[in-house]
Amino acid sequence: MNYFQSILRSLGQVMFQNNVYTGLIFLIGIFYNSLILGFAALLGTIVSISTAQILNYSKDEIQDGLYGFNGALTGIALWYFFGFSIPTFVALIISAALTTVLNYYLKKIIPPFTFPFIIITWLMMIFFLFVLDFSLVSSSFPKENTLQLLSFSTNSFGQIMFQENKITGVLFLFGILINSRISAIYGVYAAILGSLIGLIFKEPISIINAGFMGYNAILCAIALADKKRESFIWISISTFLSVILTIGFSDIGAIALTAPFVLSTWIVLKFRTYFK
Incomplete structure (x- = not known):
């Protein structure tokens, strides 16, 4: 299995594109906007793929990126909402691994799409907001009157x-x-x-x-x-x-x-x- 290709295919699979070049362009796009979120995407993908390998999931599915994209999204989301810190770093690793396991069992029942990312991220957000008392990274939208x-x-x-x-x-x-x-x-x-x-x-x-x-x-x-x-x-x-x-x-x-x-x-x- 080509590990680098698996990472890029995983990123492409965020939008259902099983294509190495698509994944590379997506990664470039993330890094262009945010270095920290680019690293979050990579780390989340790597952890998810590694988890699938450790658990001996299908090599073809791992190669096609089917176990990496939920981890990528979860990694980006955690650092997007709570920023980078030791707790969010640890949470990213745990969350990305959990998306792989949840994806494995869900696909036996229903097309999971990004549902593993949603569930794990919601749970982590609840944990950070109500247990660790973290605050969401603030974001503001300028008032606009014209649709662009x-x-x-x-x-x-x-x-x-x-x-x-x-x-x-x-x-x-x-x-x-x-x-x-x-x-x-x-x-x-x-x-x-x-x-x-x-x-x-x-x-x-x-x-x-x-x-x-x-x-x-x-x-x-x-x-x-x-x-x-x-x-x-x-x-x-x-x-x-x-x-x-x-x-x-x-x-x-x-x-x-x-x-x-x-x-x-x-x-x-x-x-x-x-x-x-």
Whole structure:
């Protein structure tokens, strides 16, 4: 097994792209925006892959990055929300390892997607906030009155890995494009549609421009994308559901992560199977 390729494929699999070059471009995009989050992505991926190897999971699945991407997301999330420190360093290692184990058992029941990342990260956030009394790293959004197509479309891609940066978003889109043109096209469509739905529901313009209404929609689109005509309908439905769920999580004061994507895609897959 080529360990370096497995790391890059894992990063590509965050957006369902089993491609070494895609993963490399994603990594470059993260490092361009944040060195610390770039290292978090690498460390989380390495720990997840190593855990899968120690537990003798499928070598082919490890090589294809199926055990690394949840660890990458968890690593980025922990250092994004709580910064780098000894406790968050230890938490990253434990969390990344746990995503691998959870992913292994979940895939026997249901497509896990990023659900292991969501569950482990939520648990760690609860632990840090209510047990260790940590505070979230503060972030502020400038008040904006104008919807900006370039901002919300590129930032939507960036926010999939907690990167609010236009250049990073463009790199992420390019990384998808070199592996799957249909995924890139539907991803752009979902980013725009999700953001416009957020506007219809009167979400703050600053939140929309930051990409928070589009990133779950993009993941839905890529997960469901194929060349069948009906895919456009299913992607549109899942995009709508993801935005509604994103707003719902926000209204109850919860950090949604990629839960709207996972829930929306599970629902659509169930309906699609039923209608078939």
